Amino acid sequence: MEAVASARQEAVDRRKVVLLVEDEFRIRWTTSEYLRDAGFRVIEATSAHEAIEVISCLTRVDIVFSDINLNGEINGHLLARWVAKYHPDVVMLLTSGDPSASALVATGRTRGFVPKPYLLADLQLRLEEMLGS
Amino acid sequence: MNTNTEQQVVMVVEPDVLVRMVIADYLRECGYKVIEGVAADDVWAVLQSGDHMDVLLADVELAGDVDGFTVATRIRQTYADVDVILTSGISGAADKVQDLCEDGPFKKPYQPKDVETRIKALQARRRASENKDLRQD
Numbered sequence: 001m002e003a004v005a006s007a008r009q010e011a012v013d014r015r016k017v018v019l020l021v022e023d024e025f026r027i028r029w030t031t032s033e034y035l036r037d038a039g040f041r042v043i044e045a046t047s048a049h050e051a052i053e054v055i056s057c058l059t060r061v062d063i064v065f066s067d068i069n070l071n072g073e074i075n076g077h078l079l080a081r082w083v084a085k086y087h088p089d090v091v092m093l094l095t096s097g098d099p100s101a102s103a104l105v106a107t108g109r110t111r112g113f114v115p116k117p118y119l120l121a122d123l124q125l126r127l128e129e130m131l132g133s
Numbered sequence: 134m135n136t137n138t139e140q141q142v143v144m145v146v147e148p149d150v151l152v153r154m155v156i157a158d159y160l161r162e163c164g165y166k167v168i169e170g171v172a173a174d175d176v177w178a179v180l181q182s183g184d185h186m187d188v189l190l191a192d193v194e195l196a197g198d199v200d201g202f203t204v205a206t207r208i209r210q211t212y213a214d215v216d217v218i219l220t221s222g223i224s225g226a227a228d229k230v231q232d233l234c235e236d237g238p239f240k241k242p243y244q245p246k247d248v249e250t251r252i253k254a255l256q257a258r259r260r261a262s263e264n265k266d267l268r269q270d
Contacts (some may be wrong), residue, residue, distance in 0.1 A: 043154055
């Protein structure tokens, strides 16, 4: 029994961790459910402030997927800047319904942008691609 | 109502991200499907979408204008097949919560395993009640 529990825990710990930052409930709900079914561990944050709280308490996060327009004082761009400064190993993917917002996103191996609305299957592929899995 | 073989659905409505993350993860590890919310509107969005929930675990203090007491009252009146568990870190809220959810409130900080035990007890009670109704029909 212990071996089974241990193997299960190992499988759980191997899951890639997505920190989903989205202030619209319905988008957060459907996206998080889809990504969990796809095998990710998903932590849900409703603001950049919450995302910083999660990362700062030493929770393992592999990728932050954040909306740019968020409630509160910190938008997705500022969150991305904070992540790049304090957690440069964490991959950052931004999204927005405003296509012009992509111009302000620094892109590269660990930074990216997907326009809204996105297909969940496409999002999954993009996350896997950025995580190299 | 879900049967025993179907995955039970718990909606956790908790504005504190760290509290929400811990209890939601724990319940998922226990095999529940967990929907996370922070405000009363999130609860209505799920219920009005036609998606089912078996248990609502909500704090008395929520984001937005509507508190957990109001949500619990409306659930009891309109969605009688949903069990409600309220949580509170406020001393003195206990008496008010007592009237709105079975077996009293969960005082914060709570142990996640105690929440699961309460969920199991509520579901067992509901099944027993449904079986009793069936026998009487």
